[in-house]
Amino acid sequence: xxxxxxxxxxxxxxxxxxxxxxxxxxxxxxxxxxxxxxxxxxxxxxxxxxxxxxxxxxxxxxxxxxxxxxxxxxxxxxxxxxxxxxxxxxxxxxxxxxxxxxxxxxxxxxxxxxxxxxxxxxxxxxxxxxxxxxxxxxxxxxxxxxxxxxxxxxxxxxxxxxxxxxxxxxxxxxxxxxxxxxxxxxxxxxxx
Numbered sequence: 790x791x792x793x794x795x796x797x798x799x800x801x802x803x804x805x806x807x808x809x810x811x812x813x814x815x816x817x818x819x820x821x822x823x824x825x826x827x828x829x830x831x832x833x834x835x836x837x838x839x840x841x842x843x844x845x846x847x848x849x850x851x852x853x854x855x856x857x858x859x860x861x862x863x864x865x866x867x868x869x870x871x872x873x874x875x876x877x878x879x880x881x882x883x884x885x886x887x888x889x890x891x892x893x894x895x896x897x898x899x900x901x902x903x904x905x906x907x908x909x910x911x912x913x914x915x916x917x918x919x920x921x922x923x924x925x926x927x928x929x930x931x932x933x934x935x936x937x938x939x940x941x942x943x944x945x946x947x948x949x950x951x952x953x954x955x956x957x958x959x960x961x962x963x964x965x966x967x968x969x970x971x972x973x974x975x976x977x978x979x980x981x
Contacts (some may be wrong), residue, residue: 852904911977
């Protein structure tokens with residue numbers, strides 16, 4: 790399998806560790822089995838703000854703290870996808886498409902061993918009818934005491950309000966790099 794240069798964003802690093810170890814999709818690949826998600830906490834899915842905050846909350850925690858992957862999976866619609874991006878040494882882009890369960894399986898040991906905190910710094914939202922898209926600018930730190938983030942980027946959330954609750958349909962993300970700075974319009978007042 791190809792060797793890729795991954796950005797330091799821990800979620801992408803975890804996701805692509807799996808990508809390097811598993812074969813890529815084939816044109817004739819079967820659809821993954823769609824799992825029925827566990828019941829969600831009502832407060833986690835009551836609004837767009839709540840569901841995005843819940844995603845960040847579940848993946849964040851100190852070293853040694855197990856993440857609540859059942860809570861994580863409860864946020865996603867059946868068939869949902871998590872899609873990190875990366876850049877190969879030759880400059881071409883690559884993505885890894887995962888289900889929430891695949892993401893949880895690949896991220897669990899790394900997040901628990903190292904500790905990881907991600908928070909939303911700014912958001913730009915578009916919505917129409919029952920669908921919404923949120924460009925959520927994030928900052929990642931190893932501990933809450935870290936003065937500066939080790940990584941920033943944008944999580945592109947696609948969301949659905951089914952009339953009873955909010956669902957995450959997909960999260961597609963890219964990290965900031967020297968050749969890929971976050972535009973000022975996605976930094977809000979922080980503009981750092």
